[in-house]
Amino acid sequence: xxxxxxxxxxxxxxxxxxxxxxxxxxxxxxxxxxxxxxxxxxxxxxxxxxxxxxxxxxxxxxxxxxxxxxxxxxxxxxxxxxxxxxxxxxxxxxxxxxxxxxxxxxxxxxxxxxxxxxxxxxxxxxxxxxxxxxxxxxxxxxxxxxxxxxxxxxxxxxxxxxxxxxxxxxxxxxxxxxxxxxxxxxxxxxxxxxxxxxxxxxxxxxxxxxxxxxxxxxxxxxxxxxxxxxxxxxxxxxxxxxxxxxxxxxxxxxxxxxxxxxxxxxxxxxxxxxxxxxxxxxxxxxxxxxxxxxxxxxxxxxxxxxxxxxxxxxxxxxxxxxxxxxxxxxxxxxxxxxxxxxxxxxxxxxxxxxxxxxxxxxxxxxxxxxxxxxxxxxxxxxxxxxxxxxxxx
Amino acid sequence: xxxxxxxxxxxxxxxxxxxxxxxxxxxxxxxxxxxxxxxxxxxxxxxxxxxxxxxxxxxxxxxxxxxxxxxxxxxxxxxxxxxxxxxxxxxxxxxxxxxxxxxxxxxxxxxxxxxxxxxxxxxxxxxxxxxxxxxxxxxxxxxxxxxxxxxxxxxxxxxxxxxxxxxxxxxxxxxxxxxxxxxxxxxxxxxxxxxxxxxxxxxxxxxxxxxxxxxxxxxxxxxxxxxxxxxxxxxxxxxxxxxxxxxxxxxxxxxxxxxxxxxxxxxxxxxxxxxxxxxxxxxxxxxxxxxxxxxxxxxxxxxxxxxxxxxxxxxxxxxxxxxxxxxxxxxxxxxxxxxxxxxxxxxxxxxxxxxxxxxxxxxxxxxxxxxxxxxxxxxxxxxxxxxxxxxxx
Numbered sequence: 001x002x003x004x005x006x007x008x009x010x011x012x013x014x015x016x017x018x019x020x021x022x023x024x025x026x027x028x029x030x031x032x033x034x035x036x037x038x039x040x041x042x043x044x045x046x047x048x049x050x051x052x053x054x055x056x057x058x059x060x061x062x063x064x065x066x067x068x069x070x071x072x073x074x075x076x077x078x079x080x081x082x083x084x085x086x087x088x089x090x091x092x093x094x095x096x097x098x099x100x101x102x103x104x105x106x107x108x109x110x111x112x113x114x115x116x117x118x119x120x121x122x123x124x125x126x127x128x129x130x131x132x133x134x135x136x137x138x139x140x141x142x143x144x145x146x147x148x149x150x151x152x153x154x155x156x157x158x159x160x161x162x163x164x165x166x167x168x169x170x171x172x173x174x175x176x177x178x179x180x181x182x183x184x185x186x187x188x189x190x191x192x193x194x195x196x197x198x199x200x201x202x203x204x205x206x207x208x209x210x211x212x213x214x215x216x217x218x219x220x221x222x223x224x225x226x227x228x229x230x231x232x233x234x235x236x237x238x239x240x241x242x243x244x245x246x247x248x249x250x251x252x253x254x255x256x257x258x259x260x261x262x263x264x265x266x267x268x269x270x271x272x273x274x275x276x277x278x279x280x281x282x283x284x285x286x287x288x289x290x291x292x293x294x295x296x297x298x299x300x301x302x303x304x305x306x307x308x309x310x311x312x313x314x315x316x317x318x319x320x321x322x323x324x325x326x327x328x329x330x331x332x333x334x335x336x337x338x339x340x341x342x343x344x345x346x347x348x349x350x351x352x353x354x355x356x357x358x359x360x361x362x363x364x365x366x367x368x369x370x371x372x373x374x375x376x377x378x379x380x381x382x383x384x385x386x387x388x389x390x391x392x393x
Numbered sequence: 394x395x396x397x398x399x400x401x402x403x404x405x406x407x408x409x410x411x412x413x414x415x416x417x418x419x420x421x422x423x424x425x426x427x428x429x430x431x432x433x434x435x436x437x438x439x440x441x442x443x444x445x446x447x448x449x450x451x452x453x454x455x456x457x458x459x460x461x462x463x464x465x466x467x468x469x470x471x472x473x474x475x476x477x478x479x480x481x482x483x484x485x486x487x488x489x490x491x492x493x494x495x496x497x498x499x500x501x502x503x504x505x506x507x508x509x510x511x512x513x514x515x516x517x518x519x520x521x522x523x524x525x526x527x528x529x530x531x532x533x534x535x536x537x538x539x540x541x542x543x544x545x546x547x548x549x550x551x552x553x554x555x556x557x558x559x560x561x562x563x564x565x566x567x568x569x570x571x572x573x574x575x576x577x578x579x580x581x582x583x584x585x586x587x588x589x590x591x592x593x594x595x596x597x598x599x600x601x602x603x604x605x606x607x608x609x610x611x612x613x614x615x616x617x618x619x620x621x622x623x624x625x626x627x628x629x630x631x632x633x634x635x636x637x638x639x640x641x642x643x644x645x646x647x648x649x650x651x652x653x654x655x656x657x658x659x660x661x662x663x664x665x666x667x668x669x670x671x672x673x674x675x676x677x678x679x680x681x682x683x684x685x686x687x688x689x690x691x692x693x694x695x696x697x698x699x700x701x702x703x704x705x706x707x708x709x710x711x712x713x714x715x716x717x718x719x720x721x722x723x724x725x726x727x728x729x730x731x732x733x734x735x736x737x738x739x740x741x742x743x744x745x746x747x748x749x750x751x752x753x754x755x756x757x758x759x760x761x762x763x764x765x766x767x768x769x770x771x772x773x774x775x776x777x778x779x780x781x782x783x784x785x786x
Binding site: 047048050051052071073075076080094098102123127129131132133134151152192195199202204211213214215218221229230233237317333338340342360 | 624
């Protein structure tokens with residue numbers, strides 16, 4: 001162990017590595033190349049905005065994991081990851097964004113040196129940070145090894161959160177509560193959207209209850225009016241308008257752990273269809289939450305939610321939730337469990353999700369969503385933000 | 394053309410597409426699959442935080458480009474991209490993060506439908522948003538086509554900025570000036586780092602001179618003391634300390650266009666080595682800037698900078714600059730030109746760079762950097778932020 005400033009104790013990192021090795025063994029993998037920054041952080045503590053260059057954590061069946069990346073980022077690895085410094089290996093800067101050669105050549109050399117160039121190498125084939133060119137370079141350099149797709153292997157180990165992880169998510173939940181409270185407090189017609197987002201960001205980073213705010217894996221999404229018929233638009237400087245809805249899809253974040261929550265704000269008396277959709281979403285959320293308990297499947301929540309929604313005259317053709325926790329851009333989801341028909345993942349105590357029953361109407365959107373924790377007996381909503389369509393005159 | 398709210402006029406998008414097609418023809422490519430969100434935006438105007446799912450712009454040798462992505466994001470494409478709506482094609486939500494099937498199967502079907510499944514298909518093989526699994530899925534589904542690696546093809550077309558692009562970068566430059574001015578104004582020993590970052594964010598998003606601030610492709614990096622020996626750490630809640638340096642590597646952003654600039658703040662009287670390194674960096678920047686003119690090569694700047702730095706007793710073993718402009722996370726660079734030995738890219742009027750002469754010392758870092766524009770006769774620094782080590786008592 002180094003003297004790095006870690007968010008978890010040694011036992012927790014050991015337990016994570018143990019679970020991951022058991023999963024590797026079950027899949028017939030001798031060494032795992034972890035490119036997902038969230039997985040790298042979860043296994044080692046490594047934290048830095050360096051994922052725009054090729055990097056990885058390499059995990060064999062024994063010994064410490066090895067951090068591999070750009071040499072200048074090795075310094076950050078020594079400051080944030082738990083490994084001894086001879087397990088932090090940097091490559092020369094001339095490999096950075098240079099079409100003449102590929103950094104993966106240096107990873108192949110490292111694997112050979114450490115005796116990891118034989119057997120089955122697991123890679124995260126469908127991760128943002130493991131490009132097609134990276135894979136081709138690595139496979140080309142390691143002709144003696146076999147490769148297996150282990151996309152999601154580490155992500156799935158992250159599903160059940162520890163007490164410490166849950167404590168970080170509770171802090172994040174207080175932060176996102178404060179963000180929504182700030183919106184309700186200060187938003188008014190005529191205000192430039194970016195001026196409102198500036199206050200949302202300020203609240204997010206100041207934090208809540210004395211706990212600091214970290215950056216979110218997705219920036220605030222805050223579309224109004226027709227823009228709110230689409231899910232992933234961000235902001236500009238158009239003024240907020242009377243008679244229009246704006247939804248705010250936000251995350252509070254503490255030490256990379258996210259609590260995600262959306263609310264919708266309407267200026268003036270909402271038209272009937274907004275009130276109807278609010279009512280439908282709230283009722284459907286209630287029946288969905290009733291299914292959120294240990295032993296049930298992820299799809300049970302979606303099926304109950306969708307049945308009630310349809311009964312009330314609305315439809316949603318996309319998933320209504322997904323696993324959340326630790327994350328780096330571009331996605332705050334864990335990319336494992338989805339609340340949708342056919343997802344037979346068993347719910348277990350300690351799992352955390354964004355229950356995300358967004359409805360997009362023909363002239364706007366209604367998002368009233370909850371970060372939730374599966375408990376020993378049922379479910380807990382991590383936030384106390386009032387669950388309703390916010391209306392301001 | 395649709396009624397989308399665009400940042401550039403029709404002629405500018407046409408010119409971009411024309412340049413890209415000429416480059417495709419020169420490389421023997423019949424159709425190009427563009428996965429880089431910055432390239433997607435540059436070619437079509439599409440803007441949304443949806444790059445955490447598979448999506449692309451497909452550009453053939455005639456007709457409009459085609460936006461392809463998750464069905465729910467097609468709505469955002471209709472609102473932000475210039476194409477007619479039959480050239481915006483969405484896939485079913487069940488393809489999202491579902492190991493049973495891959496969204497690329499639907500892209501392959503689209504290519505077949507449009508007559509693009511023959512000939513040579515160009516792909517951005519080393520882009521974050523074109524994973525190894527995506528490539529395998531596409532190649533597997535299109536056995537009649539050839540594939541060519543066109544990583545960077547569109548990026549290289551983006552190097553010389555138009556007048557409108559430069560006007561956006563000038564606005565972004567005013568924003569990053571305001572961010573650094575805010576830091577100098579309010580930072581003091583004892584202040585929690587996150588409270589300072591909260592004000593930096595607020596200033597960034599409020600914007601400057603009446604122009605709104607967009608989100609940066611990299612969050613503020615603001616390490617202090619020993620943490621500042623590493624380049625890419627972000628922030629926490631540790632208080633700022635007397636006798637310590639903090640560097641602030643920031644971007645002002647307007648309509649996705651970045652002006653990146655770093656400054657370093659020292660509380661109290663800086664030790665001699667900080668003053669020496671300040672002097673060395675400033676002198677080396679001056680001789681580097683003298684080489685920043687049309688007709689010279691990118692490496693000329695690096696060679697002049699490094700020679701002066703070495704003469705003054707310092708060394709930097711990483712590149713000292715790179716192309717900037719339009720960007721999405723995780724990188725605000727264009728991933729084309731680097732200021733380093735061997736980069737023989739000819740400098741041309743309208744090119745924009747982050748001249749990034751950061752020095753990392755054994756107990757901290759010194760970053761005093763400039764966003765620059767190559768003019769008809771030389772170079773212009775886009776920001777008026779005083780170029781020095783900031784010292785506060």
